Amino acid sequence: MEVIERVSTIRDHMKALRCSGKRIGFVPTMGALHEGHLQLLRASAQENDVTVCSIFVNPTQFNNPEDYKLYPRTMEKDIELLKSVGCDVLFAPQAEEVYVQQSLLQFSFGPLEAVMEGEHRPGHFNGVATVVSKLFHFVQPHRAYFGQKDLQQVAIVKQLVQALNFDVEVVRYPTIREEDGLAMSSRNKRLDQKQRQTATILHRALQLAKDQLGQKPVYTIKVTVEAFLAGEDQVELEYFEIVEPDTLQPLAEVQPGQEVALCIAAFVGSVRLIDNLLVNLNEV
Numbered sequence: 001m002e003v004i005e006r007v008s009t010i011r012d013h014m015k016a017l018r019c020s021g022k023r024i025g026f027v028p029t030m031g032a033l034h035e036g037h038l039q040l041l042r043a044s045a046q047e048n049d050v051t052v053c054s055i056f057v058n059p060t061q062f063n064n065p066e067d068y069k070l071y072p073r074t075m076e077k078d079i080e081l082l083k084s085v086g087c088d089v090l091f092a093p094q095a096e097e098v099y100v101q102q103s104l105l106q107f108s109f110g111p112l113e114a115v116m117e118g119e120h121r122p123g124h125f126n127g128v129a130t131v132v133s134k135l136f137h138f139v140q141p142h143r144a145y146f147g148q149k150d151l152q153q154v155a156i157v158k159q160l161v162q163a164l165n166f167d168v169e170v171v172r173y174p175t176i177r178e179e180d181g182l183a184m185s186s187r188n189k190r191l192d193q194k195q196r197q198t199a200t201i202l203h204r205a206l207q208l209a210k211d212q213l214g215q216k217p218v219y220t221i222k223v224t225v226e227a228f229l230a231g232e233d234q235v236e237l238e239y240f241e242i243v244e245p246d247t248l249q250p251l252a253e254v255q256p257g258q259e260v261a262l263c264i265a266a267f268v269g270s271v272r273l274i275d276n277l278l279v280n281l282n283e284v
């Protein structure tokens with residue numbers, strides 16, 4: 001596996017690969033890799049000639065400085081894991097090179113960024129859109145893989161690709177979970193043993209809501225989920241929403257046969273976690 005730090009080097013390397021007719025798959029990450037990331041990488045390795053992974057803890061998408069400082073960084077172990085799944089190129093740039101000047105770019109995603117992560121993490125999607133645009137320019141992938149765990153991020157990236165005419169196919173890959181249902185996430189590494197057990201409450205809350213879908217009104221389901229989390233020590237619910245899965249707009253009611261997304265964000269101790277479930281109302 002090639003490990004590349006410099007922007008000029010990755011540009012030259014990718015240009016050469018594209019010119020030789022290779023199909024390029026790309027998995028952007030912030031590192032501290034886990035099985036969720038590895039599945040995205042395996043899918044890319046299977047569906048493309050060359051797989052590139054980026055590891056870059058992007059400062060502009062953190063609305064909370066403490067979250068940025070404490071974000072897990074495990075580069076040596078990450079390199080071993082990348083080799084084990086057949087990744088061809090790791091791009092791990094320095095922030096000074098990605099941001100040669102303070103970023104002044106302003107994106108606007110309209111209603112899509114007015115809810116959930118966009119509402120609760122001001123500036124977050126502007127930082128994501130900025131860095132994803134830069135990474136797409138550097139890597140020039142044919143396909144880019146993103147996890148369903150960050151459902152709103154996938155929708156933002158799809159809108160970005162359309163708005164800027166990037167010639168990139170965006171693939172949404174299903175959420176990979178621990179055996180007890182907790183969605184894998186790099187931030188899980190910051191949970192202590194007790195909090196790690198408690199953290200399954202996000203998934204349990206989504207299951208509880210799913211069981212009531214189509215039987216109880218949306219408002220009642222939301223109140224039930226709020227009460228479920230309110231009873232738990234060290235847990236603070238930020239939002240629970242039932243939304244349309246593409247526009248991410250909250251639904252006041254649901255119809256038979258409709259596809260909906262159940263989305264949740266909550267603090268467990270000081271660690272903020274998110275999760276979601278896609279549900280077809282015909283199947284509940």
Ligand SMILES: Nc1ncnc2c1ncn2[C@@H]1O[C@H](COP(=O)(O)OP(=O)(O)OP(=O)(O)O)[C@@H](O)[C@H]1O
Binds near residue numbers: 173176187
């Ligand atoms: N459990 C998972 N299943 C599938 N994809 C995942 C999972 N966790 C993360 N991803 C995807 O991996 C890519 C890189 O994510 P990132 O490096 O931020 O890791 P993360 O585990 O989401 O960490 P955190 O949420 O703590 O930032 C994103 O597209 C993300 O959606």
Ligand SMILES: CC(C)(CO)[C@@H](O)C(=O)[O-]
Binds near residue numbers: 150153
């Ligand atoms: C897409 C991404 C790598 C941009 O920094 C990040 O938001 C992530 O890891 O999901």
Ligand code: BAL
Binds near residue numbers: 062153
């Ligand atoms: N995995 C999404 C990136 C973030 O939470 O900042």
